[in-house]
Amino acid sequence: MKPDFPFQKVPRDFFLFTYFGIIIVMKKEAIEFKILKKSSETKARTAVMTTPHGDVKTPMFMPVGTLATVKFVSPEELYDIGSQFILSNTYHCWLRPGEKIIEAAGGLHKFMNYDGPILTDSGGFQVFSLAQMRNIKEEGVYFKNHLSGDKLFLSPEKAIEIQNSLGADIIMSFDECPPFPATYEYMKDSVDRTLRWAIRGKEAHKRADQALFGIVQGGEFEDLREYSAKELVKIGFPGYAIGGTSVGEDKPTMYKMIDYGIKYLPEDKPRYLMGVGTVDAIFAGVERGIDMFDCVLPTRIARHGTAMTTLGNLNIRNKKFEEDFSTLDENCDCYTCKNYTKAYLRHLIKANEGLGMRLLSIHNLRFLLKLMEEIRESINNDSFLELKEHYYKIYDIKE
RNA sequence: GCGAUUAUGGUGAAGUGGUUAACACGGUAGAUUGUGGUUCUAUUAUGCGUGGGUUCGAUCCCCACUAGUCGCC
Numbered sequence: 001m002k003p004d005f006p007f008q009k010v011p012r013d014f015f016l017f018t019y020f021g022i023i024i025v026m027k028k029e030a031i032e033f034k035i036l037k038k039s040s041e042t043k044a045r046t047a048v049m050t051t052p053h054g055d056v057k058t059p060m061f062m063p064v065g066t067l068a069t070v071k072f073v074s075p076e077e078l079y080d081i082g083s084q085f086i087l088s089n090t091y092h093c094w095l096r097p098g099e100k101i102i103e104a105a106g107g108l109h110k111f112m113n114y115d116g117p118i119l120t121d122s123g124g125f126q127v128f129s130l131a132q133m134r135n136i137k138e139e140g141v142y143f144k145n146h147l148s149g150d151k152l153f154l155s156p157e158k159a160i161e162i163q164n165s166l167g168a169d170i171i172m173s174f175d176e177c178p179p180f181p182a183t184y185e186y187m188k189d190s191v192d193r194t195l196r197w198a199i200r201g202k203e204a205h206k207r208a209d210q211a212l213f214g215i216v217q218g219g220e221f222e223d224l225r226e227y228s229a230k231e232l233v234k235i236g237f238p239g240y241a242i243g244g245t246s247v248g249e250d251k252p253t254m255y256k257m258i259d260y261g262i263k264y265l266p267e268d269k270p271r272y273l274m275g276v277g278t279v280d281a282i283f284a285g286v287e288r289g290i291d292m293f294d295c296v297l298p299t300r301i302a303r304h305g306t307a308m309t310t311l312g313n314l315n316i317r318n319k320k321f322e323e324d325f326s327t328l329d330e331n332c333d334c335y336t337c338k339n340y341t342k343a344y345l346r347h348l349i350k351a352n353e354g355l356g357m358r359l360l361s362i363h364n365l366r367f368l369l370k371l372m373e374e375i376r377e378s379i380n381n382d383s384f385l386e387l388k389e390h391y392y393k394i395y396d397i398k399e
Numbered sequence: 400g401c402g403a404u405u406a407u408g409g410u411g412a413a414g415u416g417g418u419u420a421a422c423a424c425g426g427u428a429g430a431u432u433g434u435g436g437u438u439c440u441a442u443u444a445u446g447c448g449u450g451g452g453u454u455c456g457a458u459c460c461c462c463a464c465u466a467g468u469c470g471c472c
Contacts, residue, residue, distance in 0.1 A: 071434075087433070089433080089434085092434085121433045122433085124433080125433040129433085172433080241433085272433095274433040275432050275433040276433090281432080295432050295433085298432095300431060301430090301431060303435085303436055306431085319428095
């Protein structure tokens with residue numbers, strides 16, 4: 001049973017609820033993280049994360065639902081394919097419909113009729129990825145609305161305030177996601193600023209039923225990643241993300257970015273690798289002790305006709321599937337694979353039909369979620385490396 | 400039957416007496432990482448209705464034929 005929160009302002013790190021009319025105050029985090037098994041082969045681990053909207057198993061993959069929806073996929077379908085967590089976005093929900101509308105609806109969960117745990121990204125990445133004009137200052141970021149061109153301002157406090165209104169289970173610090181490559185001098189300033197923003201965000205955070213995560217930055221610079229991680233830990237968060245990856249760097253560089261920071265993060269807190277969702281990077285991340293992933297890739301490439309399968313990626317648009325009436329992936333148990341043929345999916349995607357995008361989105365998400373199930377099982381069975389080797393072979397991935 | 404007019408790839412079409420025939424759609428293939436349902440990249444006519452002629456050289460100029468469109472009887 002989810003407790004109600006009678007007061008807006010609750011001292012952070014304290015948990016308030018009423019019990020037979022008496023207000024009980026408890027020191028408690030919004031989430032708890034309990035490690036179940038540590039891999040004997042690697043730094044991988046399995047755990048259970050308790051959230052206000054239920055328990056989830058890690059390592060996990062979180063489908064992305066930027067605009068309070070995983071594009072084309074309903075909440076019921078998300079439950080069906082084994083999705084545990086979804087990611088939504090501060091910046092996008094702020095612009096439309098507006099966080100106050102969502103708050104008035106009873107928060108994101110009620111608004112979108114999704115009862116599982118939700119994480120909201122802070123908007124820091126959108127400043128990097130969407131804004132043509134951005135002016136990064138100590139107080140925050142001035143930039144243009146990518147829809148209308150209006151001038152906007154987002155600060156650490158504002159990002160937290162919006163996220164408090166949205167009401168996700170996990171919310172993120174407002175960070176700067178610097179471009180790759182960036183100079184050492186730029187990165188040093190950026191990391192420092194992001195750390196100051198993390199402190200300000202933590203001060204501004206008002207809801208004890210939401211866990212605020214910090215974000216490690218520092219680009220590909222070892223000492224900056226170390227510094228960023230250590231300073232964040234001093235500030236203290238219930239979970240830590242690794243940001244600034246998948247911004248154009250190559251895989252070995254990405255893995256270094258993880259390695260440089262993760263060793264300074266506490267073992268007993270969840271680690272979240274932001275924006276990563278290729279098969280190889282998921283294995284590489286899990287191997288290094290990552291617990292959470294999110295990525296737009298499976299749903300985006302689905303809309304453009306690429307299916308992720310147990311036999312590798314497959315472009316359903318290809319002519320060779322014109323008369324192929326077999327199932328997409330015979331090792332998959334999803335709705336799409338149980339009911340539709342490649343030829344039909346090809347037709348739908350080529351005709352730009354929404355159903356095609358929907359069916360491939362469901363499939364790709366199921367593929368990744370099932371992959372995560374297999375990964376958790378392999379960690380528990382101490383056969384993680386064997387599983388990794390299996391998939392690296394299929395996907396023709398070199399270390 | 401007579402006159403006018405047009406003929407360029409799968410489609411709609413630009414274009415010029417002189418190396419590789421514009422562009423768009425479509426086709427084929429690839430990309431996509433804290434969302435681009437509308438994106439990006441590459442590739443796609445050894446040939447300009449058919450046959451002659453003029454010319455150093457013709458898809459372009461000339462003639463005939465064929466086919467379409469419009470008009471007249």
